[in-house]
Amino acid sequence: MNATDIWLIAGLGNPEAKYDGTRHNAGYAALDYLAGKWGISVSKTKFEGLWGQGEVDGHKVVLLKPLTYMNLSGDSIAPTANFFKIPADHVIVLCDDITQAPGKLRIRPSGSAGGHNGLKSIIARLGGDNFPRIRIGIGAKPHPDYDLAAWVLGKFPAEDAKALADRYPDLEAAAKLIMDGKLSLAQSKYNG
Numbered sequence: 001m002n003a004t005d006i007w008l009i010a011g012l013g014n015p016e017a018k019y020d021g022t023r024h025n026a027g028y029a030a031l032d033y034l035a036g037k038w039g040i041s042v043s044k045t046k047f048e049g050l051w052g053q054g055e056v057d058g059h060k061v062v063l064l065k066p067l068t069y070m071n072l073s074g075d076s077i078a079p080t081a082n083f084f085k086i087p088a089d090h091v092i093v094l095c096d097d098i099t100q101a102p103g104k105l106r107i108r109p110s111g112s113a114g115g116h117n118g119l120k121s122i123i124a125r126l127g128g129d130n131f132p133r134i135r136i137g138i139g140a141k142p143h144p145d146y147d148l149a150a151w152v153l154g155k156f157p158a159e160d161a162k163a164l165a166d167r168y169p170d171l172e173a174a175a176k177l178i179m180d181g182k183l184s185l186a187q188s189k190y191n192g
Contacts, residue, residue: 005058005059005060006059006060006061006062006084006085006086006090007059007060007061007062007086007090007091007092007179008061008062008064008077008080008081008084008086008090008091008092009031009034009061009062009063009064009091009092009093009094009175010027010031010049010063010064010065010066010073010076010077010080010091010092010093010094010122011027011028011029011030011031011032011034011063011064011065011094011095012024012027012028012066012070012073012093012094012095012096012118013025013026013027013028013029013065013066013070014069014070014153015065015067015069019153021155021156021161022152022153022154022155022156023096023098023138023139023151023152023153023154023155023156024070024096024138024152024153025096026094026095026096026136026138026164027093027094027095027096027118027136028065029164030094030134030136030164030168030171031063031064031065031094033165033168033171033172034063034171034172034175035052035063037172038054038056038061038063039054040052040053040054040061040063042063042064042065045067046080046083047064047076047079047080047083048066048067048068048075048076048079049064049065049066049067049068049076049077049080050064050065050067051063051064051065051080056176056179057176057179057180059179059180061179062080062084062086064076064077064080070117070118071117071118071120071121072121073118073119073121073122074121074122074123074124074125074126075121075125077091077093077122077125077126078122078125078126081126088126088127088128088130088131089109089130089131089132091122091126091131091132092131092132092133092134092175092178092179093118093119093122093131093132093133093134094133094134094136094171095116095118095119095133095134095135095136096116096135096136096137096138096152097114097116097135097136097137097138098138098139098140098141098148098151098152099114099137099140100135100136100137100138100139101137101139101163102137102138102139102156102159102160102163102164103136103137103160103163103164103166103167104136104137104167104192105134105135105136105137105167105170105171105174105190105191105192106134106135106137106191107132107133107134107135107174107178107183107186107187107190107191108132108133108135108187109130109132109183110129110130110131110132111129111133112129113129119133132178132183134171134174134175134178136164136167136171137164138152138156138160138164139160170189170190171190173186173189173190174186174189174190177189
């Protein structure tokens with residue numbers, strides 16, 4: 001392991017208990033899974049977030065749950081990355097995606113926010129969109145007139161929650177491949 005091999009994995013969500021189990025907190029839930037699998041306690045407070053660090057397959061890893069609320073996620077992620085001297089291309093963001101069915105994963109090396117306000121904030125604060133992300137499908141609104149905020153802040157039905165939980169091992173494997181420099185392989189194995 002070399003000194004520059006450090007990664008920040010941030011799971012996006014909203015911090016209050018009333019948001020637990022909501023579609024918008026899919027990133028938090030995924031990060032909780034990784035923390036449990038990797039034995040990393042995400043309990044320190046700094047950088048407007050909860051964080052912890054450890055080692056995963058020879059990589060130094062900082063796990064972060066921004067406490068800024070979704071739309072200001074960059075206000076936590078950028079200072080954390082700066083403190084640990086983590087370049088943007090070593091920041092992996094886990095977030096919800098309404099364009100994908102529940103449990104579908106979409107892994108990308110970079111790209112626009114695609115209408116996601118958390119990603120918009122991160123792009124603005126990191127100064128670009130050159131960071132990998134694993135977008136977690138939460139399903140589309142049931143009809144076009146349905147309020148988007150009400151949809152993403154709604155709770156998952158049991159079958160959708162299971163669809164997400166069933167993909168956590170794939171999400172973990174994809175994150176490890178990304179840290180190993182094999183993002184394209186992660187895409188071909190786990191997108192969809």
